[in-house]
Amino acid sequence: MNFYEILGVTPDSELADIKSAYRKLARKYHPDVNPDGARRFKEISRAYDTLSDVNKRKQYDTLNGFFKSTYRKDDFKKEFKTNPNKDFSKKSEPKTNSNEQKKSKSSQQENKFSGIFNSFFDANFHESKNEKIQPQNGKDITTDIAISLSEAVKGTNRVVNVVHTELCPRCRGRKFINGSKCQVCNGTGEYSLHKRINVKIPVNVKNGAKLRIKGEGGEGQFGGKNGDLYLLIHIEGTSRVKYDNLNLLYDLPITPYEAVLGGEIDIPTIEGKVKLKLPPHTSSGQKFRLSGQGLKRNGKVGDMIVTVSIEISKHLSDDEIKLYEKLKKIAADNIRENLLNE
Numbered sequence: 428m429n430f431y432e433i434l435g436v437t438p439d440s441e442l443a444d445i446k447s448a449y450r451k452l453a454r455k456y457h458p459d460v461n462p463d464g465a466r467r468f469k470e471i472s473r474a475y476d477t478l479s480d481v482n483k484r485k486q487y488d489t490l491n492g493f494f495k496s497t498y499r500k501d502d503f504k505k506e507f508k509t510n511p512n513k514d515f516s517k518k519s520e521p522k523t524n525s526n527e528q529k530k531s532k533s534s535q536q537e538n539k540f541s542g543i544f545n546s547f548f549d550a551n552f553h554e555s556k557n558e559k560i561q562p563q564n565g566k567d568i569t570t571d572i573a574i575s576l577s578e579a580v581k582g583t584n585r586v587v588n589v590v591h592t593e594l595c596p597r598c599r600g601r602k603f604i605n606g607s608k609c610q611v612c613n614g615t616g617e618y619s620l621h622k623r624i625n626v627k628i629p630v631n632v633k634n635g636a637k638l639r640i641k642g643e644g645g646e647g648q649f650g651g652k653n654g655d656l657y658l659l660i661h662i663e664g665t666s667r668v669k670y671d672n673l674n675l676l677y678d679l680p681i682t683p684y685e686a687v688l689g690g691e692i693d694i695p696t697i698e699g700k701v702k703l704k705l706p707p708h709t710s711s712g713q714k715f716r717l718s719g720q721g722l723k724r725n726g727k728v729g730d731m732i733v734t735v736s737i738e739i740s741k742h743l744s745d746d747e748i749k750l751y752e753k754l755k756k757i758a759a760d761n762i763r764e765n766l767l768n769e
Contacts, residue, residue: 429603429614430474430487438493438606442479449475492601565645565654566592569637572658574628576670579662580722582630589656591620593646600649626658631724634662634670673722673729680738681705696720696731703733711737 431438434448452471456464477483487493572585594600595612608614624643632638637657644654662670669676679694689707693700694717703715714734721729743751 429491429608430478431493431606433470433474434478436478438488445475445478449479490601492598492603493606562649562651563647564651565647567654567657568644569657569659571661572626572628572638573661573663574632576662576665576668576675578628579632579634579660580630582632583628585626585628585658587624587626587656587658589622589624589643591622591645592617593620624656628660631722632660632662633724634660636660670722673724673727675721675729675731677731677733679703679733679735681709681735683737683739685709686711686735686737694731694733701731705735709735711735 431440434445434452436445436448440448449471453468453475455461456468456471458465458468461468477487568589568591570587570589572587574583574585595602595609595616595618597611598604598609598616600616602609602612602614602616609616612618622643624640626638626640628638637659640656640658642653643656647653667678675696677694679692681692685692685705686709687707689705689709691702691704694703696717701717701720703717705715712734714732717731717733719728720731723729740747
């Protein structure tokens with residue numbers, strides 16, 4: 428955002444010109460006069476607040492590459508035509524006698540061009556030369572990483588796509604070069620760089636953990652340090668496996684005959700299969716605890732809590748259906764008989 432363009436003035440404008448330009452624009456875009464001019468009025472006020480303050484203007488000019496010259500180019504051309512022998516490197520010419528004028532005339536003629544440019548460029552760079560710019564550290568970047576429960580326990584690798592915002596290599600973040608908008612970054616002072624980073628996810632990482640990758644954040648400015656990249660870990664469960672701190676919660680489907688007869692069932696865990704012994708007459712919703720089969724972290728080990736649910740296959744054979752019909756006929760117990768009394 429170029430404050431000089433907003434007010435319609437130049438970096439060489441005096442404070443009186445800036446105030447005059449502000450008053451005209453403020454009357455035109457004030458919200459009480461122009462309901463649609465609120466945003467424009469805000470920009471005008473912000474620009475005036477900076478340019479009307481000597482210290483703020485000095486800092487703004489330095490950071491954005493605006494340099495105030497002693498003479499404008501048009502002034503050079505005009506004054507050079509009317510007074511071609513003037514030495515522009517001097518602010519004023521002391522009075523001399525005729526002999527001294529003759530002696531110095533040739534040297535003045537010889538140095539008139541260097542005087543013009545010295546006056547112009549010395550004024551441009553004198554102020555920025557002595558201005559000390561403070562280093563600015565780059566911004567930190569945070570991005571989300573989703574991993575499975577198995578990857579959280581065993582560790583894994585991820586390729587992370589990160590968008591770095593870095594200083595423009597041409598203007599180095601100043602946005603303007605000698606009052607003109609930088610053509611490389613179009614006046615933004617920065618450019619975006621896409622980077623792929625291979626990241627190692629450690630073993631037994633915790634859900635919600637933040638992994639820090641040093642120096643892979645935004646680029647520092649004026650000698651400042653680069654920011655860091657933070658990876659926010661999200662452990663995704665499945666439809667049947669969830670987790671509660673170090674405990675794994677496992678929803679285990681069993682068939683009706685397994686519920687009635689009981690038996691041993693293989694259960695997949697992170698480190699392999701374990702056997703769960705079902706007692707006869709197991710009910711749906713009944714819970715079983717497998718000690719030491721949960722997550723491991725900092726020397727602690729969780730458990731696996733298995734909740735059984737009796738499920739019937741959607742692809743029963745004709746023989747299976749006939750057996751269910753036979754079971755229906757011979758069933759003696761009515762399990763819903765005392766519902767109202769329970």
